[in-house]
Amino acid sequence: MMKHEMWRYARPILRVGLGLVFLYAGILKILDPVAFAASVAAYKILPYNLNYLVAATLPWVEFVCGLLLVTGYRVRAASGIIIAMNLAFMAALASTIVRGLDIDCGCFRQGGEKTSAWVALARDTIFLAAAIFLCVKHEKPIVTGKIPAWE
Amino acid sequence: MKLKLNRVFLEMGVIVLIASVTGMLWNHKMLIGVWSGNLDSFATVSSASQGQDAVPAPAGLMQVRDLYERGAAVLVDARDTLVFSRGHIKGAVVLPVGEFDSRIAALLAKVPLHSTIVVYCNGYGCHDSMAVGKKLMARGYRNVLVFEGGYPEWKDAGLPVEGENDEA
Numbered sequence: 001m002m003k004h005e006m007w008r009y010a011r012p013i014l015r016v017g018l019g020l021v022f023l024y025a026g027i028l029k030i031l032d033p034v035a036f037a038a039s040v041a042a043y044k045i046l047p048y049n050l051n052y053l054v055a056a057t058l059p060w061v062e063f064v065c066g067l068l069l070v071t072g073y074r075v076r077a078a079s080g081i082i083i084a085m086n087l088a089f090m091a092a093l094a095s096t097i098v099r100g101l102d103i104d105c106g107c108f109r110q111g112g113e114k115t116s117a118w119v120a121l122a123r124d125t126i127f128l129a130a131a132i133f134l135c136v137k138h139e140k141p142i143v144t145g146k147i148p149a150w151e
Numbered sequence: 152m153k154l155k156l157n158r159v160f161l162e163m164g165v166i167v168l169i170a171s172v173t174g175m176l177w178n179h180k181m182l183i184g185v186w187s188g189n190l191d192s193f194a195t196v197s198s199a200s201q202g203q204d205a206v207p208a209p210a211g212l213m214q215v216r217d218l219y220e221r222g223a224a225v226l227v228d229a230r231d232t233l234v235f236s237r238g239h240i241k242g243a244v245v246l247p248v249g250e251f252d253s254r255i256a257a258l259l260a261k262v263p264l265h266s267t268i269v270v271y272c273n274g275y276g277c278h279d280s281m282a283v284g285k286k287l288m289a290r291g292y293r294n295v296l297v298f299e300g301g302y303p304e305w306k307d308a309g310l311p312v313e314g315e316n317d318e319a
Contacts, residue, residue, distance in 0.1 A: 033178050034275050034299050038211035048206045052185040053175075060174035061167055068166070077162035084163075104213055114213065 011137060012072075018130045019069030022082065025108050026063030032110050033059070039106025043092055044099075061085065069134070079134040086128040093117045093124070184278070207270065207284030210296035212304050215269050218296075219310075224267040227258075227287070229279040230302070238314035240271065240305050248279045251286050264291045271298040271305070 029036040037055035040046065046054065061081065068078035089107070096103060096117045105120035175182060210218075218224035219240075226243040228235050235245040246254050262268070268287055272280040284297045298305075306312055 030174075030177070033181055034209070035211050037181075038209040038214070038299065041209050042211070042214060044208075048208065049185055051209065052178075052182060056178035056182055057171040057174035060177070061170040064166060064170040064173075074162055074166065076159050077166055080159055080163050081167060104211075110211060 011134070014130050015069050015072065015075060015134055018079075018082070018127060018134065019066045019071075021127065022062045022066030023070065024066070026059045026061075026066055028109050029055070029059035030063060035110035036106060039104060039110055042101070042103040042106070043096060044101065045092060045095065058085075076135055079131040082131040083128060083135060086124050086131060090121055090124050090128070093121050097121075207281065207288060207295040207297045210269060210298050212298070212300050212308060215271075215296070215298045215305075216308070216310060218267060218269060224269045224296070225262050227268055227270045227283060228302070229270050229272040229283040230277075234273075236314055238306070238312055238316045239302065241311035241313045243271075246270075246283055248282045248286075251283060255286075255290060259290065262292075265293060267294040267296065268292055269296045269298050271301040274301040274303040275299055277301060 033052075033055045036059065037052045040054050041048070041051040062085070065078040065081050065085075068074050069082075093105060094117075103117075104114045105117060107115060107120055107123070215224075215226075219226065226240050227246045228239045228243045229246060229248055230239075231247045231249070232245055235243075235247075239245070244258065246258060268284075270280040270284040270287065272278075272283075280297045280299070280301065284295045287295050302312075
């Protein structure tokens with residue numbers, strides 16, 4: 001039953017890990033919304049105003065989802081939102097490759113070293129897989145013995 | 152099962168709503184600035200615009216540095232001449248918003264309309280760069296960016312500056 005034991009811990013570790021990633025990503029952008037707006041604008045997808053609206057709201061969605069994952073509250077909904085966000089990020093990143101835009105992904109720290117779209121895409125694929133796993137697989141409380149039928 | 156999925160979607164909606172509203176409240180000053188600034192630009196610039204972006208796009212430090220290092224953009228300082236003389240981005244041209252009409256001819260003579268122009272001033276609280284950027288677009292410059300971090304961010308990053316206080 002070794003394999004089973006490992007699985008029991010894999011999910012909470014993944015949940016907290018992914019949660020911390022999004023908490024970190026959210027906080028960095030919340031601290032510098034204007035720089036993030038510039039990063040969003042560099043994608044040349046949205047009109048001027050909407051870059052700022054995204055910069056004002058998206059980091060908070062990331063932050064709240066990260067917080068929910070870390071605390072283990074409403075995990076399915078939070079990971080569902082992360083799935084949707086990651087799909088949108090990946091579409092945006094893919095569009096920069098197609099359009100030949102050489103920009104920083106603006107995923108975490110704003111400014112500094114440039115992260116290429118390919119690296120960001122690879123990273124997002126991992127986050128997406130983790131979020132899908134969390135959304136689909138139910139967390140079972142780590143207890144021994146039989147639990148009365150809940151569902 | 153269907154009911155449960157609906158519940159998850161409802162929760163997702165509520166979470167996104169709460170987070171977005173928090174973000175909008177947290178950043179309300181920025182958003183109000185963007186919206187009010189943009190509204191008057193639509194009124195004044197749209198007739199002169201050539202279909203493309205009539206409002207300058209924001210540019211981050213890294214993008215500006217990249218353009219600067221490749222020599223791919225003209226930097227325009229929107230602060231007044233006294234502040235400019237104390238210290239500015241190396242190679243920048245001074246074009247204060249108050250002296251725009253008297254100085255624009257010189258810029259038009261030197262810088263072709265298809266050039267990329269980066270306008271900056273004193274950082275995030277300063278709106279002169281946006282004002283000058285809009286005026287430049289109204290004069291026919293098509294690629295105008297506003298470097299919102301401005302001179303303070305540039306200087307803090309240790310990038311080339313010049314002027315009387317450039318050692319400070």
